[in-house]
Amino acid sequence: MEPNETVTNAPAKPDGSTVAGDELPKQYRPTEHEGRIWARWIDAGAFHADPGRVLRGEAQPYTILIPPPNVTAALHLGHALNNTLQDILARVHRMRGFETLWMPGTDHAGIATQAVVEKRVWKEEKKRRTDFARDEFVARIQAFKDEYEATITNQLQKMGCSCDWARQRFTMDPVCARAVREAFFRLFSDGLIYRGKRLVNWDPVLQTAVADDECYDEEVSSHFYYLRYPLVHAHGPTTQREREQGIAPPQDAVPVTWSELAARGYPNAERHPAEDQAWVTVATTRPETYLGDTAVAVNPHDLRAKPLRGLHVELPLVGRVIPIVEDSYVVLPSRTSPYHPEFAPGQVAEEADDGTPEDPKAKFATGFLKVTPAHDPNDAEIGHRHTLAAINMMSPDGRVSDKHGLADIGDAHILVGKTMAEARSLVIKEFHARGLLEETRPYSHSVKHSDRSKAVIEPYLSDQWYVKVTDPRLAQAANEALVPEQRTAAGGIGMESASSGGTTSNNTLRFYPARYAKTYEQWHDNIRDWCISRQLWWGHRIPVWSKRGVTPEDKERLKLILSVSYDPFTDDSQAMAFQCVKEPQGTETLHCCVRSPDHREIGLLEAEGFTQDPDVLDTWFSSALWPMSTMGWPNPAQAASDTGDPSTAHLLHAFNPTSVLTTAREIITLWVSRMVMFNRYLMPRGWGNRTDAPQPLEPGGQGAGPIPFHDVFIHAVIQDGEGRKMSKTLGNGVDPLDIIDSHGADAMRFTLCQMTTQTQDVRMPVVRDSKSGKNTSPKFDIGRNFANKVWNATRFTLGMLAGHESPASPARPTDLPSQWMLSRLAAGVEACNTALAQYEFSEYAQHLYDLVWRDFCDWYLEAVKPTIGTDAAQRTALANILSSLLRLLHPVLPYMTEAAWEHLGGRTFGNVPGLHLHAPRKRGLLCTAGWPVCEPSLRDAAVEQRFSRIQSLVAAIREVRAAQNVPPKRRITLHTPAGIPAWPADEASLIATFATIGQTTEQPPSKGGVAITFEAQPYAVSDLADASEDAGEAERAFLSKRKGDLAKEIATYEGRLANPGYAQKAPPAMVQETKDKLAKAQAELALVLTKLEEHG
RNA sequence: GGGCGGGUAGCUCAAUGGCUAGAGCGUUCGCUUUACACGCGAUAGGUUCGGGGUUCGAAUCCCCGCCUGCCCA
Known part of the structure; x- marks a missing residue:
């Protein structure tokens, strides 16, 4: 495939010569490397997964499906985070030898994309969707999609995402479309897709139903209108099943008078003229919907409920007679309200004396609620409880209509054709003219608006297709997919137990962090059928x-x-x-x-x-099939021919179920749930044990099929420094490409990785760069500095190793620093492995940071400087350690490490026993090299103890040097106590290196020395300055500070030991430890006090 | 209304119920030490939101409250 392979694992120089370390620039400049490195990866097919290796048993599969980004817009920082984490997982597993498939793709995002294109076409051409033929307009959207898909792909590639780019899918491409068609057909055949009339969020501008997540609430100042509904007696059926025919015709409506109400015990009825027709007052913010009223509701605890029992009201103009029903949903009016049944005129408004907070609506309530089941979700519930009719009075374009279910409009026909807003004014005018408008009060409340059109959402009764996810084969099967320890409820007979031969491999779905399993479970416990129709042109046509x-x-x-x-x-x-x-x-x-x-x-x-059907499917319908559709279900052979890649035929078999899904928490209900339901319903039973691909017409598992992934990792949401979501509106978003430009992809990745803790939100302070005008964050400096640090460590190492290629015989280093560093490395590898297995990304980043910066750079490199030129075994150790570090770092800093690898990778310095570093599998690329494997023998507690003792003494000496302003290069004299075992020579020389000691002696300083205490022993340093200045001040400062620290420490221990319960109940080892520490601290304090006394 | 987070140094975050509560950035001081000033060494900075409780011992577990964010209805 690739003929002129010049670079294998040799340094990347055109002439093939060795690149010496000192030829590297002193700063890592991402732009000089990222393009080249990316091309090398792609040319080598480094990310291309081969199902054959899995099926032949040569490698275990590791699979990640990208949560397909919407083609509506470029990726934001949240995407950058999500995909960075996926890439880390993919790269780690690839290095561990898994055949790794990270499947990329994009989502058509129905309403979002269509709305964006509609807006664009209107802006540019002043044309509406309806000015085009359907096919013509869909082609426009398709073109837009192509543009953004390219943008998104470019972004992901810039970030370094190691997806299998040759397999990229789109939710509407032919392969995915076939899965959608087949899934719909099967669910339809099985009766799990049905036609239903339901209230939906209707966008009258786009003329489509929109999902809750496509709406936003906005505070609107509006009014409460108080309408009088005249009371009547009605004869004949008005509350029975005949309402299913739509209308209850007026039945000899006879007015009810106030005197009659008074006789029935209605409070305050006597205040009205006895023979006038009585009324009830309803409060509403949407008077225009009264055309669809089918009842008036009153709280059963309201004193007025009983006297009204059996009475009806007659809707003004319309003439419809509707019942009064009792429902405890109705809010009782506030005690101070004139609408309270016991309100007395002239009474002074009192504070509610029981101190219980009132429903804010109570202030506005009258106790009577007009019930409009076809236009209000709460009313729909009431309607359902009382078997009321639902009368729709609106046409799809948001105008009053008598053609969509409203048959008895009566004199209200004057409203037909008006918009809802016009109708509102007109209704108010008509009620006012008839003396039926009691009052109007200003009221501010939140109103649902459509994200896309900004139109006010109308709850609307319409015909929609539904998936019956309430069927146990869907929702219950999804809950049963959870690992037992993440189930909270035991309830119900499980599908697994009900279906014979249920495999345990079907309940291995596990959430990280575990708490999200609860969200998932509760969603299914309270799930409602899923409306899948969308009145759009862009999507999978039903x-x-x-x-x-x-x-x-x-x-x-x-x-x-x-x-x-x-x-x-x-x-x-x-x-x-x-x-x-x-x-x-x-x-x-x-x-x-x-x-x-x-x-x-x-x-x-x-x-x-x-x-x-003119409608298309909800976008999530196709997303729900993503684990299957991307791999060719239901017909892998056909998919292979569609894609022109024969290996496509084996993807499903080799890579499904997938390993992990990495996503944000709001997606649990929208996507995770639905993927599990569909996969378990549509994929065949016993899938995990199969040795063959599924057949096109093979039946699905009906709820007992396999899960689509084993792990679900829910990552944190990035907020700005004030804890707000990043959004276009707020202008606080950060563009990943800007950061890649300014800091490099690796810097961005490391910073994001390091931020990813197990909490649900993480904050990133956003600042506007004054020069570029672009948003950035100081946080990204962390990543940039770290990448640069690693670069320089590599640069230095290469310089040390230059010209010293060693024989390839294994060599165990004999020097303390190398033994120490190997021990730290082994611990670090283990810590990284543990962190990654638990998806604790910040832990992984932190371990890398400490290992590389603190241990390797601060201590190890400094320690070996004097000896590296002459100690071959040490050089071998250094080369192997750096190689290990680059491997460990690669998943999070892929470009920088690969660039460093170009210089180090191909060079041989011999192996270190116990440290296993497998060579790259493809073209010498680090991304295909082996993840470090350390044998336990590399860990050495005694060595770490010895080294840490050196570090402590060095810290004490440096403290004095800094306090004394000793020039950094000046070699001072260290005085060690006589009469105790002396420091071994190698340790003493390390101390000398780190603390810049000229000579070490057991003689006390003759003049100008500064006493320090270490391990409760008297040490001192001298020759701090040329002149024999008085070092007394520095010494006093050191000793005073030490005295304070020790006193505090001693107080802590003494307090602990003074507690009688401590000695009795705490573990003896701990008590002894405390005693030892106390003794040591006391001994050192005594020494410090003696020294201080010498100062007088 | 139901569920789930968060509140620890100026900022962003750590801390299996037990080490003097730790890092990074920022602060202050000193260093052009020949890998790195995107660096090196040092330094100050804490009523762990408030109040109770359990415990020999609480930032950590329990209860109450306050603030703040998210998801579902």
């Missing part, structure tokens, strides 16, 4: 052809036409599925789902007057 008013003759004829090959109504055919829906009036509508877009039956159906 594959249902329908005909209204189908007669028995039609059916017969259809049977005849379609029965060329089978009987569509009786045959268990796989090509079509039917649902027959009978409307209340008796009209039958026949819905036919056609399985394949190629079926000739479509032509026949259309010739019979069937038309395809």
